[in-house]
Amino acid sequence: MSKKNDSWYYNPWVIAVGGATIAGIAVSLICDWLKSKPILSTIFSWLMRIKDIATSFFGYKIPIWIIALAIILIYLISRIKFNISQKALPDYWSYKQDRFYNWIWKWDWDFDSVEKKWYMVNLQPYCPKCNTQFVNKSNHLDIAYECPRCKDYFSSRGLNYGHPPEDKQNVEALIIDNVQKRNY
Numbered sequence: 001m002s003k004k005n006d007s008w009y010y011n012p013w014v015i016a017v018g019g020a021t022i023a024g025i026a027v028s029l030i031c032d033w034l035k036s037k038p039i040l041s042t043i044f045s046w047l048m049r050i051k052d053i054a055t056s057f058f059g060y061k062i063p064i065w066i067i068a069l070a071i072i073l074i075y076l077i078s079r080i081k082f083n084i085s086q087k088a089l090p091d092y093w094s095y096k097q098d099r100f101y102n103w104i105w106k107w108d109w110d111f112d113s114v115e116k117k118w119y120m121v122n123l124q125p126y127c128p129k130c131n132t133q134f135v136n137k138s139n140h141l142d143i144a145y146e147c148p149r150c151k152d153y154f155s156s157r158g159l160n161y162g163h164p165p166e167d168k169q170n171v172e173a174l175i176i177d178n179v180q181k182r183n184y
């Protein structure tokens with residue numbers, strides 16, 4: 001055992017007794033604070049009532065913090081269940097690939113739990129000849145893609161540099177339009 005682990009504060013008894021003492025003080029402080037607030041004192045009296053019902057039901061005294069903890073747990077579980085049902089997969093979930101002009105485009109759907117919306121993510125063009133993801137060779141002067149397998153090169157700078165690349169923004173708009181028209 002290392003020297004660090006021999007310290008008195010790593011002793012399981014110290015942790016258990018210390019933890020229980022701190023929890024006890026915290027609970028009594030919270031109870032006092034609850035009683036001092038008009039609305040909260042109503043909640044507190046409700047908690048006391050539930051405690052009395054639970055005590056008579058189970059046949060022995062149940063601490064109020066267990067009742068409060070149980071209510072918080074039930075609330076959290078119901079929230080989680082609600083979020084899961086909200087996150088139900090949409091019909092277009094499997095629509096992750098399409099061909100609009102010549103290139104193949106692939107993407108994913110991701111759920112934003114704050115906005116409660118599905119978003120298209122990671123939209124990428126693929127080579128129509130070999131289905132390999134294009135490498136983005138764009139810079140501040142040029143939008144360019146290259147197939148690392150076929151070496152086909154597409155550049156916005158004109159015919160001297162190959163064919164023009166397909167427009168990512170247009171493709172994104174077409175995907176959203178297809179989803180809205182349920183054309184997938």
Ligand SMILES: [Zn+2]
Binds near residue numbers: 128129148151
């Ligand atoms: Zn290719």
